[in-house]
Amino acid sequence: MKEDIFRITEDPIPPDALFDLVRSDADGAVVTFAGVVRDNSLGRETEHLVYDAYREMAEKKLREIGAEIRAKWGLDRVAILHRVGRMEIGEISVLIAVASPHRREAFEACHHAIDRLKQTVPIWKKEVWKDGETWIEGARPVGNS
Amino acid sequence: MKIKALFFASCRDIVKNREIELEVPEGATAAEVLNQLCQTYPRLSDLRGRMALSVNEDYAAPESILRPGDTLALIPPVSGGCL
Numbered sequence: 001m002k003e004d005i006f007r008i009t010e011d012p013i014p015p016d017a018l019f020d021l022v023r024s025d026a027d028g029a030v031v032t033f034a035g036v037v038r039d040n041s042l043g044r045e046t047e048h049l050v051y052d053a054y055r056e057m058a059e060k061k062l063r064e065i066g067a068e069i070r071a072k073w074g075l076d077r078v079a080i081l082h083r084v085g086r087m088e089i090g091e092i093s094v095l096i097a098v099a100s101p102h103r104r105e106a107f108e109a110c111h112h113a114i115d116r117l118k119q120t121v122p123i124w125k126k127e128v129w130k131d132g133e134t135w136i137e138g139a140r141p142v143g144n145s
Numbered sequence: 146m147k148i149k150a151l152f153f154a155s156c157r158d159i160v161k162n163r164e165i166e167l168e169v170p171e172g173a174t175a176a177e178v179l180n181q182l183c184q185t186y187p188r189l190s191d192l193r194g195r196m197a198l199s200v201n202e203d204y205a206a207p208e209s210i211l212r213p214g215d216t217l218a219l220i221p222p223v224s225g226g227c228l
Binding site: 058082094117118125137 | 155158192195218220
């Protein structure tokens with residue numbers, strides 16, 4: 001890989017941001033996963049989202065996910081970007097790309113990466129509705145507003 | 146001794162600060178500092194049972210002993226990625 005990408009960014013993430021970075025000529029598969037801002041949550045209409053991160057620790061945890069994938073599938077062509085700040089409906093909040101010679105390993109590793117990210121990486125989402133907002137911490141919202 | 150404490154998401158809304166410097170007793174544990182913070186900011190207590198702690202950017206057990214200059218962060222349940 002040209003450079004190691006496990007990064008928190010404020011900038012919009014294009015869907016193909018990581019493709020060329022992870023792909024090599026030995027690869028027959030590139031799997032990318034994009035997490036996208038949806039227009040509804042918890043039965044309410046989402047206006048926009050705001051993500052906050054403990055940036056230094058988040059990037060460290062993302063690198064650890066990369067190390068897990070290297071250990072389990074022998075793949076080092078993995079990249080993860082997570083955006084922070086305000087995001088509108090349809091924008092990409094997280095993008096993961098994994099390249100491998102065959103599809104199975106790339107699918108499995110990409111699935112592992114998003115599951116682990118949601119468990120261990122210190123990033124938080126705030127749902128903003130027309131009539132209020134709340135931090136989502138774990139599976140449920142905090143307090144009422 | 147002096148340490149740094151970091152707050153995110155709902156914790157930051159309560160403390161109204163992302164980062165504060167704290168004077169704590171020599172040899173204090175992460176849990177003891179959390180107690181001290183909950184006294185200063187009582188609304189943190191509501192989140193207490195659900196929060197994780199990190200010391201110097203790694204998850205840490207409550208009984209971890211802090212050293213001067215350490216960075217303690219309160220980590221509410223994370224919600225990155227997408228639901």
